Amino acid sequence: MQHTAAGRPGGNRFQALGPNRLDEIAAKYGLDPQLRESVRLFSLVLPFRVNEYVLSELIDWSAPDADPVFHLFFPQPGMLSPEDEQRLTAARDGGDAGELARTIAAIRAGMNPHPEHQQDLNVPSDPDGPLPGTQHKYEQTLLYFPAAGQTCHAYCTYCFRWAQFVGEPELRFSAADPARAVAYLRRHPEVTDVLVTGGDPMVMTAERLRQHLEPFLAVESLQTVRIGTKSVASWPHRYVSDHDADATLRLFEQIAEAGKTPALMAHLSHPVELEPAIARTALSRIRDTGALVYCQAPIIGRVNDDAAAWARLWRAEQRAGAVPYYMFVARDTGPRDYFKVPLARAAEVFRDAYSALPGLARTVRGPVMSTTGGKVVVDGVAEEPGAGRFFELRYLQARDPRLVGRPFRAVYSADAAWIDDLELAPGTPADIRAAVAAGQD
Ligand SMILES: *Cc1c(COP(=O)(O)O)cnc(C)c1O
Ligand code: SF4
Secondary structure: OOOOOOOOOOOOOOOOEOHHHHHHHHHHHOOOHHHHHHHHHHOOOOOOOEOHHHHHHHOOOOOHHHOHHHHHHOOOOOOOOHHHHHHHHHHHHHOOHHHHHHHHHHHHHOOOOOHHHOOOOOOOEEOOEEOOOEEEEEOOEEEEOEHHHOOOOOOOOOOOOHHHOOOOHHHOOOEOOOHHHHHHHHHOOOOOEEEEOOOOHHHOOHHHHHHHHHHHHOOOOOOEEEEEEOHHHHOHHHHOOOOOHHHHHHHHHHHHHOOOEEEEEEEOOOHHHHOOHHHHHHHHHHHHOOOEEEEEEEEOOOOOOOHHHHHHHHHHHHHOOOEEEEEEEOOOOOOHHHHOOOHHHHHHHHHHHHOOOOHHHOOOEEEEEEOOOEEEEEEEEEEEOOOEEEEEEEEEEEOOHHHEOOOEEEEOOOOOOOHHHOOEOOOOOHHHHHHHHHOOO
């Protein structure tokens, strides 16, 4: 049983609040009726889940429309295209449940829930066939999706994994237990990192998490156990006051005692997420176990397309002993147009924020696109007399390791927002051209 049992609202027990609690939320926090009804409509298509901590500690209810965390967690007007919004309204008002369900499914299908071939590419095999719930894209790192970790403490409206939450079974992608992944690692000693992801693995109880992680500790060649999570922002109680908070930290210690490095990949979007004392307490308790904390998030319109916010966030992370790691570009999925930040703008935000950092926080890299061929960073914009402006690009990670670290260029565009909007500069080497093209189909 996950810790979703009914708790005292406002108390310290985790309780997921979904669309059926919307009236209560609106009444308690004074949400405008029109906005409330928009949330109700859009949450038919987009996953909606918040919790009392997010509502009471992170959102400024005096102006939710302008609040970054409100945009992060509440589906709202503009997130669907006007046509889809119209279809959805008509289907809801039509009163035919079958028609409504078909309309919702059709709109979701148009939202590209598995961008960049997430589902079919990179799934490794053993003699029994493909390994469910794993991906092996970069030589050193195996991704592992535990079945019980496929939800989150709150759902981000831009999430490319939302398909996993809305119960469409063919879109789910997870492992019931790690036995086959462990056997795979024994045959692939080049894999030094396992990256446990979801959803959010930290929704699991300590006991369940132990069942998934412990078997990996016996693999000699494995050096690092990484866990991707937003819980530091969306439910820091997980490390402080949950009934098994101590058992969870003990598990991190056990990973360290087994000679592996535990590393939390903390998804932090905005500096307000580190303002509550409990979030900073969570980080310090995690660090006390010997675990490293690396921080990453996508740059999202209306949430954090703001250099001052990133500079504050990265400074706060560094002050908490965590490592600023990646600024991602949001993928082509979900309410993309609503959140889209052009690459030129993202590069400018990154540079402005980065240049305000102390050297020790300049560990962060970005803006980074995670594409079919690999992770491409936009290093900046170069001007060449007579030739015009170019994006300076580089693979930080690639399926083909020979591509990593070689600079290449694309013609500058103020609007391009993803790799498939880019035109490579004349003279780009054929192997880089091919890897980029693979991300463009
Ligand atoms: C980002 C990513 C990783 C981890 O990459 P690092 O650069 O090592 O953090 C591993 N696998 C996949 C598929 C990824 O997208
Ligand atoms: S926490 Fe991560 S997996 Fe969960 S909704 Fe947000 S982005 Fe998606």
